[in-house]
Amino acid sequence: MTIRTPRRPGKSSEVYPDKAKVLVEGVNIVTKHTxxxxxxxxxxxxxxxxxxxxxxIMLWDAKAGxxxxxxxxxxxxxxxRIAKKSGEVIK
Incomplete structure (x- = not known):
């Protein structure tokens, strides 16, 4: 299962549990002036x-789409853990 953000599904690349944040590919792109x-x-x-x-974020259920x-x-x-929409076990 992938992760769904408010915009679209994506893959998480890093998790920061101490800050309660997740880095998701292609989401929340910021510009930094150097x-x-x-x-x-x-x-x-x-x-x-x-x-x-x-x-x-939410989990994306590929079976339910x-x-x-x-x-x-x-x-x-x-x-x-079980996905509520499809009833599939999450590993």
Whole structure:
């Protein structure tokens, strides 16, 4: 399953649990203006991805083709996560 952001599904590349943020590919692109330096003699505008809050993402259920919430249930004494839309077990 992939992650769904407010705009579209994408893949998460990094998770920051201490800050409660996630870095998702192609989402929340910010522009940073850089001054010329010894390493970068030109300077200019650099575009890079910035993390978004974990509360703003959902799991993408490929079987249902939509974003889905997650429920937890016990199977054979173990807690498992299940997609609510399709009923599929999330691994």
């Amino acid at each position: 001054k010329p330096s010894a390493q970068n003699t030109k300077g200019g505008i650099v575009k890079k991805e910035a993390p978004i809050a974990i509360s703003n 939509a974003a889905t919430k997650v429920k937890r249930s016990r199977e054979n004494g173990k807690l498992v």
